[in-house]
Amino acid sequence: MTDQPPKKPIHILLADDDEDDRFLTREAFQQHFPVSRISFVEDGEELMEYLSYSGRYVGGEHTLPELILLDLNMPRKDGREALKQIKSDDLLRHIPVIILTTSDAKDDIETSYFNGANSFITKPTSYQRLSEVTKAIGLYWFSVVTMCNHELDE
Numbered sequence: 001m002t003d004q005p006p007k008k009p010i011h012i013l014l015a016d017d018d019e020d021d022r023f024l025t026r027e028a029f030q031q032h033f034p035v036s037r038i039s040f041v042e043d044g045e046e047l048m049e050y051l052s053y054s055g056r057y058v059g060g061e062h063t064l065p066e067l068i069l070l071d072l073n074m075p076r077k078d079g080r081e082a083l084k085q086i087k088s089d090d091l092l093r094h095i096p097v098i099i100l101t102t103s104d105a106k107d108d109i110e111t112s113y114f115n116g117a118n119s120f121i122t123k124p125t126s127y128q129r130l131s132e133v134t135k136a137i138g139l140y141w142f143s144v145v146t147m148c149n150h151e152l153d154e
Contacts, residue, residue, distance in 0.1 A: 010066060011036075012066070022040050028131045032135040084116075087116030096141060
């Protein structure tokens, strides 16, 4: 893996109901990728509104993320349901989804991959490890992998 940071700004959407986890994840990404842009949603319902420009995001100026970090255990609509919905939508399925959750249950891992998750990561318990994980995610998805630049003709 190259240690060169991405050459362009990264837009990551983090879906997580835990305020501390959102803050620490943003800090860890910005430590390694200062030009990264992290957007947040607090549950699966808000995630789907963000991605479909509906609800509170109607007419929004935001853009679709290049990567989604998705917690499984959230209120209203959990990450399992949101993942299924994202991967069944022709306009969204190209966006890589990394499950970033406290769970390490075999069933959650298998179900996540079956439903289209690109990776499954159990949340690190220390900031140092979270920093290492976010660096690896950023380098892999934005320096190693060739991403789909999915823009549909209207």
